[in-house]
Amino acid sequence: MASKNVAKRPNGKWRARYRDLAGKEHAKHFSRKVDAERWLDEVTAALVTGSYVDPKSQKMTVDQWCDAWLESYAHRESTERQARVHVARIRKEFGPLPMLAVDEMAVKRWMAALKREGLSQSYRFALHARLSQILTDAVGARKLASNPCSRRTTPGAGKQRAYVATEAQFWALYEAAEPKYRPALLLGAFAGLRVAEVCGLRVGDVDLDARVILPAVQYPAEPLKTEMSMTAVPIPDAFVAELKRLLDGRDDGWVVPDDDGAQLGPWKVERHMRRIRKQVAGLPDGFRFHDLRHFYASMLIAGGSDVKVVQHRLRHSSAKTTLDTYSHLWPDSDESTRAAVERVMDPMINKIADPLRTEE
Numbered sequence: 001m002a003s004k005n006v007a008k009r010p011n012g013k014w015r016a017r018y019r020d021l022a023g024k025e026h027a028k029h030f031s032r033k034v035d036a037e038r039w040l041d042e043v044t045a046a047l048v049t050g051s052y053v054d055p056k057s058q059k060m061t062v063d064q065w066c067d068a069w070l071e072s073y074a075h076r077e078s079t080e081r082q083a084r085v086h087v088a089r090i091r092k093e094f095g096p097l098p099m100l101a102v103d104e105m106a107v108k109r110w111m112a113a114l115k116r117e118g119l120s121q122s123y124r125f126a127l128h129a130r131l132s133q134i135l136t137d138a139v140g141a142r143k144l145a146s147n148p149c150s151r152r153t154t155p156g157a158g159k160q161r162a163y164v165a166t167e168a169q170f171w172a173l174y175e176a177a178e179p180k181y182r183p184a185l186l187l188g189a190f191a192g193l194r195v196a197e198v199c200g201l202r203v204g205d206v207d208l209d210a211r212v213i214l215p216a217v218q219y220p221a222e223p224l225k226t227e228m229s230m231t232a233v234p235i236p237d238a239f240v241a242e243l244k245r246l247l248d249g250r251d252d253g254w255v256v257p258d259d260d261g262a263q264l265g266p267w268k269v270e271r272h273m274r275r276i277r278k279q280v281a282g283l284p285d286g287f288r289f290h291d292l293r294h295f296y297a298s299m300l301i302a303g304g305s306d307v308k309v310v311q312h313r314l315r316h317s318s319a320k321t322t323l324d325t326y327s328h329l330w331p332d333s334d335e336s337t338r339a340a341v342e343r344v345m346d347p348m349i350n351k352i353a354d355p356l357r358t359e360e
Contacts (some may be wrong), residue, residue, distance in 0.1 A: 006036045016040050021047065026055060046145070057143045062094040062102060065143060069134050077220075086130035099135070099144050107131065107153040115155070124155040162294035162325060163287060169280050170295055176276040183246045184256045184269050187213070188292030190299075191233045192314050195266045195289040197224065201255045203247065208240050215315075219266055229315045294326075301329045 006016050009029070016036035017027045026043075030036040046052035066087050073083055093110050094102050107128070114124045132149035139147050165173070174185050187193040187201065196218035205214045212232040218224055235243075247255070258264045269289055277287045293314065300310050307330075311322040 006033060006040065008033070018043055020052065020054070024054075051145045053142055053145050059098055060143055062097055062099055063091055065099055065138055066091055066095070066134065069137060077222075083130065086127055087134070089127055090131055090134065099138060102131075102135065102148060104148045104150070104153055107148050111153065111155050121155055122157060125157045128154050162297075163284055163291050164294050164298040164329070165283065165287070165291065169283055170292070172280040173273075173276055173283075176279045178272065179246075180256065180259070180264075181269065181272050183243065184264075184289070185292065186239065186242060186246075187255070188289055189295045190239050191235060192293045192296040193233070194218070194225075194293065195269050196222075197229070198256055198289075199254075199264050199266050199269065203250055203252055203255055206243065206255060208244060211235050211237070211240055220263060226315075226317045228317045231312060231315045233313065233315075297322075297326050298329050301326060 005018075006014055009015050013029045013031060014033045014036040015027055015029050016039055017025060018040060019025050028036075028039060030039065043052070070084065070087060073080060093113075094106070111124060111128060114127065119127075128149060132147060135144060135147040135149060138144040170185075170189055174182060177185055184195075184198045187198045188195070191213050193201065193213070193215065197215050199219035200217045200221065201213070201215065205216050207214065212234050214232050215224060215230060224230055243255075253261060254263055256264050256269075258268070266289075273287070273289050277283045277285075297310055297314055300313055305313070307319050307322055310326065311319045314322060316322050
């Protein structure tokens, strides 16, 4: 327990002193002894409960903490880039303020301002999540007593329905694509690979004899999102035949190389998608490579695959993710549940209604 005491000074003031868990001494002067003791009691409670914050840290601004937070944020290049974009928006709103000024009402006002600005619900949710992440780390570092971000302040992730292209639209895309991008389209639409996984896929990760794709890394050579992402993806004979034709005898290197044989960047795939989607009637302006993954999921669901199968083929860590994204694609189960109840009820209801009826 941190040491503490209250002593009267020659000038009549009461000096309250304590040492924190690191042994550093802090002092504050009061006109009344009762106020000094109350302050020390509050400090003691904070030390015991783990909510103690160094008084000097309470003056730290959001800008200063964001600088420190970014220095310790070591993730994939694309993730770090996204974090810096989010932090720039947070600085714009809260930067010069001390962190203590970022309370629940301040967060709510920011969310409302972003909505008036016209930002989508999903992006507002992402910014709120980033602010919460930053402030949670501040609490862990004892720079802040508590995190004001909560379910009361979040705008919610929103309900999003993935766009599912028709078979005709996909094959129109495939025909419009340059030859070097066609393996990427196949891997997205018939194996459900993400664009970074496609760009990180090596010829050695494809076992054409066993008819499986074995994702190992994502662009440029980073670990996959989760351990589940490394699950093998089975592919049919038609896929194997087309991939063999496109690989044209290559037995090493990238499955989807750039013109010079080097690794292809995901932004080039997305840029090509933006160009060819304009040639396909009915595709929305926002159609992107990831929507091919939705095409793959819809194909599995239409073929009768249950939630667990679709989860494993998409390599989701949780079946909840699969249901949250694709539950609307599963066939309406009203009639099947009616039939199940009817099968159990009908014989007994008929027997009760007609006691003289005998079973055949």
